[in-house]
Amino acid sequence: MLLVLSEEHKEHLAFLPKVDTKEKLCVPVEIVQHGVEGLMFLMLESSKHMLSEVDFLDSVLVLGFDEELNQILLQLYLQHHNQIRSILSHLPSSLPAYHNLEWRLDIQLASRLCRQQVIPMLTMRLLLTRGCDSHSDYSSRVLQADPSTLLYLISTLEAALAAIKTSHGRRILRNIK
Structure with a gap:
């Protein structure tokens, strides 16, 4: 980096x-x-x-x-x-920090509108903390995505991490500003 x-x-x-x-x-x-x-x-x-x-x-x-x-x-x-x-x-950090992640897979089994199509949704609740350990202030964020979008996001992030580690990526970052 x-x-x-x-x-x-x-x-x-x-x-x-x-x-x-x-x-x-x-x-x-x-x-x-x-x-x-x-x-x-x-x-x-x-x-x-x-x-x-x-x-x-x-x-x-x-x-x-x-x-x-x-x-x-x-x-x-x-x-x-x-x-x-x-x-x-x-x-003390003013940025929220990861505390816990809860997830749930929702699948609609039947519908009059879409009889043959089953689209699962992944719902995640990200619990964040602010402050010290004993006096923590918690907040949560709810995220929702279908599995194909989630897999695409993961592959894009992995490709970006791999690209930034190359010597060409370092040269580009060095010359940006």
Whole structure:
């Protein structure tokens, strides 16, 4: 998986190659602040998606840094991604999380309108949770599909996952933005 950075984040990180390590920065405070925020976003999103070394380097390649700076960023990511993930796991998430799935197969056996056609429907109730374990707030979503639509959806998602893992898919993702 490649990390896609917005133009704003690319601008924030653009000042990194211009920094001379032996002298003071001599740049406005806002530029330094945006650069630090850009680095934080890069490390946070990379850790959140558990990028491999290759994917991280491919994601950073879009920024146009030299090889030395790319390797420094990679080492920084490798040293701290476990710590970042640990901190992220302790933060409360505003996104709903999977709790349970209940399903039912409905089949209409007879009908005056459709005497010979039997169309089964799969009804699923997805139970989602928000918040901590002890004080969970539950919500549910009801989904309904016929088996052929469900099989088509599964095959399409599997094909998309397989396509994004190819080197051609990585190149396309790298050049999107």
